Amino acid sequence: MGKLSDVISNNHHENVEELKELLRIPSISSLSEHKEDIQKAASWIAGKLKNIGMEHVKIVQTNGHPIIYADWLHQENAPTVLVYGHYDVQPVDPVHLWETPPFEPTIRDEKIFARGATDDKGQTFLHIKAVETLLKVEGKLPVNVKFCIEGEEEIGSPHLPQFLSENKEKLSCDVVVISDSDMWDRGIPAITYSLRGLCALEFSLKTAKSDLHSGMFGGGVQNANHLLVQLLSTLHDANGKVNVDHFYDDVVDLTEFEKEQIKALGFNEEKLKQSLGLTELTGGENNFPYPEKISSRPTLEINGLWGGFQGEGTKTVIPNEAHAKITCRLVHNQNPEKIQQSIKKHLEEHAPKGCTLKVTLGDTGNPFLTPIDSPMIQKAAEAYQNIYGKAPVYKREGGSIPIVSDFNQSLNAPVVLMGFGLPDENLHAPNEHFNLENFDKGILTICSFLELVQK
Template identity: 60%
Template sequence: MSERYQQYFSANRDHHLNELKELLAIPSISALSEHKGDMQRASQWIADSLKKAGMDNVQIMPTKGHPVVYGEWLKAEGKPTVLIYGHYDVQPVDPMELWDSPPFEAVIRDEKIYARGSSDDKGQVLMHIKALEAILHNEGTLPLNFKFCIEGEEEIASPHLAEFVEEHKDLLAANVLVISDTPMLEKGRPAICTGLRGLCGLQIDVKGAKSDLHSGLYGGAVQNPIHALVHILDTMRNPDGQITVEGFYDKVVPVSESEREEYRALGIDEERIRQELGVPAFFGEKGYSLLERTWIRPTLEINGIYGGFQGEGIKTVLPAEAHAKVTCRLVPDQNPDEILELIRKHVEKHTPPGVTVSVSFFDRGRPFSTPIDHPAIQAAGRAYEKVYGVPVAYNRMGGSIPVVETMGRILDTPVVLMGFALPSENFHAPNEHFHLENFDKGLLTLCEYWFELERSLS
């Protein structure tokens, strides 16, 4: 099967890359209202591509935000159904001056395609469409039934997708949910992600006097909101990196020693990573490796802190207020709402006299994990190994994709995270790119996977 499909994809490579360039030229930035028209254009482009590939019942379905594109092929009677999820929206491109080429004019350099959305997630979405198109062209049919759910709000935390999925559970019902929006371990080393950390965020606002005060007249007699904020934040973590918020770790599910051994066997070069990051040393909970700290342990991080005079030189004031933004990455079975409430109580308990403090809650998403031994995941591993010629790695990710847990829970279906991007491809940053080696091999892997999955689930 592989040789025939290799010939097909080789013959159609330029055509497929030109189509990808068309899609990448649409500045579908979901976070910016001025791009609402571009979001419509991108959704229409995806819908047209699904139709050309042979999908039926293709719809651009409205939500309270940007639309969802749906399509299906349900002619494999008696066979299981796969739901493929992806997103057509992209991150903003700032700072523009750091791009080596215009972010929405895709260029190929050194067998990498550079443009916003090339790896996250337009390139991977198009691969799914083209893989099924290839199978239909070569076989006249598909080994399984397929549905597509391609949304336009992933980069703004999918605020309307849960409601959409709840309303359309029957339409989206499937035996397996497959998502390609995660990275491989490194070049030449494919990985299937079996766990994602959850997320919750908050802002702490500390207020003192009704206005800034002269530090000579009132310094030492009036509480300084910045000092108060620093004190509050400092009580949240000890020098060993452990989080000291009461109850924070209570529901953390311990990871088995066998899984930790699998991570050690990956042979990650921590010293190389340290040098690449330019840090003098790593920091974190004692007793855990770099991978464990970023994959299986929860965090509490200060993402921003501000207040008082920010200009050149010195201004001798006691600021009237100070602010901090804090996020936590969560692991099974931590509940983001419960964690936020624990932090709010901690802030109240440790607020010094002389200031008032308020806490506002922001983004939240539940952690996700899935068993490695599920037949759908093992089939994905075999497909990777056939094409890449190396054993697949089963890993977790430190990042958060709330939609994964949301869709898996609402639809009550196993989730397979098989991505083809590389961690070094600058997604969310200037000069985002996608290695065409993985575009080529990814198409073959997906074709292999659908036949492997049909055999595994039959």
């Protein structure tokens, strides 16, 4: 990797300046006033892919924001790697908390500060630079490479599943590589091999035809808020276990190797409690250690509840309506739609007498898992070892990226999450940044991975 390393190092300043160009584009997918900026970012990515030697570069317009496709397919009988990333970013509010403007990339303390620096423009850019460097030095790539870069990840990728379904042959590959995650710590790479899925529900209880005077009717009629609390209390038992029939039917227990991996990561309970301002860590299932609970166990959370008078002071009414929002984080092998139906049935069966219940089903996203012993996972681990001098840790992520499962299922290919961000880089928050110590190393690691996939 010596020659590749030299070229990457020599081009460091130029590469960072190019990244700044992309970061200056305010491609906020959730705000309609940035629609032209989304198109500008898509054009920038497409132009860069053409310039580095990728072929069949196309900006695919959808009913939302565009998807960029490109490929280089000149290695006969060699594996094909599909790179996925996204060029859209989160809104920047609250702007006053940014030390420098979010779309004026600034380097401080060997970090580049800008919205999208780590999520996900910076990390996607590493793959573009890896391919460019290999083509520049070797005149070819060790494997076939395809790019699929979208502009709607931050709003749930509503149009990408259809694109995957309609373009299975064009996107066919032996592995999907995504850099939209983080390392374990500075100098300690990590491979995220599992993501939790999710499902959401909302429900309301209604009693009388209007709110009632608590003096005239108190003690004699049903209070919707009381009934809501009563119903919510049936969802968990005293030990924090979800008390819904069939909720755990499809949960697969961790292997002993996975449990050892979690233990090896190290966990400082006192440090976490102090950082969160808590005196106890007692959420969820009490008979599981905290690191397992937040990554490997399913949850049912009450995200919001309201009913009755919400204003300042007192209003002596008995509310006739009460509402709650629920989301679940789901683990490998659980089906989000099946869980939704189980919870809906539980609510209907446990609804108190004297009220009308209405349940509305919300968004769903499938969980994802690539086995640690997957050959592609192991090649990624070897690439990290080659460049960082340390074997990566393997971790399950408590969050959800539903599109990862869509790639896995639509293309029937393993997905490898090779992150180069750090956990404290403020993604989705003010002062988002990317540590430049992982910029050149990230490019070189991707080069190493592409060469290892060939073998």
